[in-house]
Amino acid sequence: MDREERIQHRGDGLNMIQSLMGDLREDHIEAEQYPSSKRDVYIFSIKSQGYETPFRLTLEVPKNSIDIESEPLKLHPLESAFLREQAAFEKCLPQLLQQWPGWFAAFYNEQLIDKDEDEYALAARIEQTHRGEFVLIRRISRASPEDFFNSPELEVLP
């Protein structure tokens, strides 16, 4: 199979997954693609239970067929909590923006539990009341925080 055929088959496979699994968003692609390999691995986020759950999808493209394996990605328990609290934050964001734009909000068990204009004062309180438990602390803003690093160890997947 030449490269163009393989790309076509991969596109057909992704379209098929989309039609089967509904709301599918490509989260990031694992670096497991090798020119000589027939297997491509994709990490997708699929909305289920109201928040995104990452799934690992492996596409194998041997001659004239496409094999697809999927499995939920095993996350650190705190990262699962993060996805849940992030979804709760985004759901509440329109109301938060009306009342406290630019403040910092703390979300726990999908509820707003505290807020402050001072990020670090809020973080210090949360550390006293919820040490060891995941609480999302995030600025009340539509802009997603984004950082740039010129460091290889922050780029390479584990």
Place this chain on the structure above:
Amino acid sequence: MIHKALSTTCGGDTYSKPAPVVSQITVTDLGGNAHPTTWPGLLDTGADGTAVPLNICEDLGLTPREWRTPRGFDPKAPTRRIPLYYTRFKTEGLPEVTLLVYGVPRTNILLGRDFQAGLTLLVDGESGSLRLGQKTALSRLLIPCIRLQ
């Protein structure tokens, strides 16, 4: 103010050209509990944020408060979600600072522009020295440079 020579080592990293390294940084949690070891930090004016060895956060019993996917130098490189922790940095000669830092496997601290905010950095390649401090302490040093121009 910190005034020291540039360094060719920082934790487990070595550099062919001397680099601006801040030595003996004490990392604490927000309650003031300190990690038993002090750490060197590499100043990076190209980094938005600060990254610390993940084992510091684990040793202090910190819980991440956010996850982000930072952008790297190569926009095509695969990226991943990284946990962030609230910590405080104490270094002799500099004001104490509270930061939300990335926890990653590494052997030194990467000091980004969030750490550098509020400080003036003077890297003198001719003499191989670093001066880092608040602007009032460094203004006398900056004026002679402007006059020469």
